[in-house]
Amino acid sequence: MDFAINNCRIVSPDGTTEGNIGIKGETIATVSNSPISAENEIDAQGKHVMPGAIDAHCHVGWPDWPIDEAYRKDSEAAAMGGITTIIDRVTLPPGSLVDQIFGKGNRRDILEANTHVDVALQACILTNEHIEEIPALAKKGIVGMKFYIPYKGTEAVPPMVGIDDGIVYMGFKKIAECGLPVHAQIHAENIEIFYKFKEKFLAEGKEVFWADTRPNFCEIEPMYRCGYFAKITGCPVYVVHMTVKEGPDVIREIRGQGVNIIVETCPQYLVGTTENLDRVLSKVNPPIRTKEDNEGIWEGIRNGIVTNMGSDHAPCATTHKEEFWSAVVGMAGIETMLPIMLSEGVNKGRISFEKLVEIISYNNAKQFALLPRKGIICPGADADLLIVDLDKTVTVKAENLHHISDFTPFEGWEVKGWPTLTMVRGSVVMQDGQMVGEAGYGKYVPCGEAY
Numbered sequence: 250m251d252f253a254i255n256n257c258r259i260v261s262p263d264g265t266t267e268g269n270i271g272i273k274g275e276t277i278a279t280v281s282n283s284p285i286s287a288e289n290e291i292d293a294q295g296k297h298v299m300p301g302a303i304d305a306h307c308h309v310g311w312p313d314w315p316i317d318e319a320y321r322k323d324s325e326a327a328a329m330g331g332i333t334t335i336i337d338r339v340t341l342p343p344g345s346l347v348d349q350i351f352g353k354g355n356r357r358d359i360l361e362a363n364t365h366v367d368v369a370l371q372a373c374i375l376t377n378e379h380i381e382e383i384p385a386l387a388k389k390g391i392v393g394m395k396f397y398i399p400y401k402g403t404e405a406v407p408p409m410v411g412i413d414d415g416i417v418y419m420g421f422k423k424i425a426e427c428g429l430p431v432h433a434q435i436h437a438e439n440i441e442i443f444y445k446f447k448e449k450f451l452a453e454g455k456e457v458f459w460a461d462t463r464p465n466f467c468e469i470e471p472m473y474r475c476g477y478f479a480k481i482t483g484c485p486v487y488v489v490h491m492t493v494k495e496g497p498d499v500i501r502e503i504r505g506q507g508v509n510i511i512v513e514t515c516p517q518y519l520v521g522t523t524e525n526l527d528r529v530l531s532k533v534n535p536p537i538r539t540k541e542d543n544e545g546i547w548e549g550i551r552n553g554i555v556t557n558m559g560s561d562h563a564p565c566a567t568t569h570k571e572e573f574w575s576a577v578v579g580m581a582g583i584e585t586m587l588p589i590m591l592s593e594g595v596n597k598g599r600i601s602f603e604k605l606v607e608i609i610s611y612n613n614a615k616q617f618a619l620l621p622r623k624g625i626i627c628p629g630a631d632a633d634l635l636i637v638d639l640d641k642t643v644t645v646k647a648e649n650l651h652h653i654s655d656f657t658p659f660e661g662w663e664v665k666g667w668p669t670l671t672m673v674r675g676s677v678v679m680q681d682g683q684m685v686g687e688a689g690y691g692k693y694v695p696c697g698e699a700y
């Protein structure tokens with residue numbers, strides 16, 4: 250064995266067991282009851298060991314960072330926060346996605362030259378040409394096809410160009426022809442209603458919260474609309490970042506019609522409210538809402554409707570957010586995703602550690618067809634592992650985080666539960682809060698058969 254992590258409490262969706270993990274090269278060779286001897290041995294001292302977290306929702310480079318620097322910094326932040334695979338949603342302008350991603354010197358090459366952790370990709374579908382490329386993208390390992398339903402008109406931040414229901418319907422048809430694991434991802438918000446609220450609030454000159462401009466029903470309506478398109482096309486749908494308390498019931502209803510529809514959420518929609526986060530800095534889509542909405546989403550996780558988790562890391566800096574109406578949407582979250590979930594979820598008893606591993610590691614690997622290489626601790630899997638100290642308490646400060654943005658929405662929060670070691674494919678990349686890996690170690694990970 251090249252590496253052994255002994256004396257572990259191994260957490261998997263099925264339960265927690267004591268064990269020892271032997272690693273050969275980049276993969277797990279054995280999981281055993283007795284301690285393993287190896288060239289390099291680490292004593293986990295009875296701490297929890299889990300499969301590396303997978304961030305299913307990340308926008309590296311958003312909104313205007315140089316992409317090489319963005320991969321370097323945000324993958325370092327990922328490693329510090331226990332994320333071993335980033336699933337990056339690349340948003341590129343009209344034009345061939347295959348060329349813009351896989352052409353020489355383009356996105357794939359840039360990420361491989363700069364990332365500390367592994368990266369899989371998802372694509373944003375904006376045009377007819379993009380729709381035609383869906384099968385080719387799937388062959389290259391991209392299975393998640395994102396539809397940014399609300400970004401049109403003055404809300405379409407470049408390089409996005411608005412899409413309409415025609416693109417959604419035709420895209421869904423093409424995805425259905427490909428079959429799983431290719432699936433549609435929808436950002437469910439109705440922007441036309443937002444514009445009317447915006448007009449009204451501007452005319453009244455009233456200070457409002459972002460959530461006032463896009464009430465819960467604005468998020469619910471496109472779930473039904475896309476659920477209907479999914480029903481008539483047979484397209485599997487993944488709803489990204491659910492925020493509304495009514496959401497789990499809506500999804501149950503749509504599933505009742507035989508639609509394959511699943512749900513992701515993010516830590517900020519479980520713990521953030523208009524009262525505890527900054528009104529301008531935390532301007533994101535969909536918006537930060539209320540404690541009741543938070544509770545509805547926690548319940549959705551516990552009852553198995555909300556099954557996946559991402560950070561929606563969209564690392565705007567304070568300079569992108571000088572004024573409420575013009576502020577660019579998005580905030581950093583990649584480094585704090587797992588710690589917030591350990592602190593507010595596991596340590597506060599809202600969900601079990603096993604449930605967290607299920608939604609943050611296993612289910613994300615499953616949805617993006619990375620199983621059994623990622624998201625699981627078993628012989629043959631990539632040695633993507635974390636040692637977690639559930640008692641380690643840190644007061645979150647932007648100056649101590651590693652992401653490219655200059656702020657965190659959770660400034661000053663006391664967070665209990667942090668990874669103390671991150672291993673990617675058999676190499677330690679973070680130990681005791683120090684980066685030990687090299688930029689460029691991480692690889693592009695194709696999803697699906699291409700893996």
Ligand SMILES: [Zn+2]
Nearest residue numbers: 306308561563
């Ligand atoms: Zn997003």
